[in-house]
Amino acid sequence: MTIPTSTIDKMKSVKSAWDKAPAGPKKDAALTHYKAAEKAQAAKNDAECLKSLNAATHALA
Numbered sequence: 001m002t003i004p005t006s007t008i009d010k011m012k013s014v015k016s017a018w019d020k021a022p023a024g025p026k027k028d029a030a031l032t033h034y035k036a037a038e039k040a041q042a043a044k045n046d047a048e049c050l051k052s053l054n055a056a057t058h059a060l061a
Contacts, residue, residue: 007046010053011037021060029059 014034021027033056040048 007041007049007053010050011041014053014056017057017060026059026061030056033059 014030014037018027018030018034021030033052037049037052037056040046040052
């Protein structure tokens with residue numbers, strides 16, 4: 001099973017948003033979620049990956 005392009009695009013989008021975010025607790029929380037998304041992606045668990053990416057996006061808001 002391959003990773004859908006949408007998941008890869010979302011990873012890039014969240015990483016870009018994280019890179020631009022100012023340092024602080026929101027960025028730290030988002031990084032935790034992003035790392036969880038990377039683990040889920042490595043395990044080919046798209047649902048968990050997207051869930052973690054959405055949490056990261058929410059943390060940066």
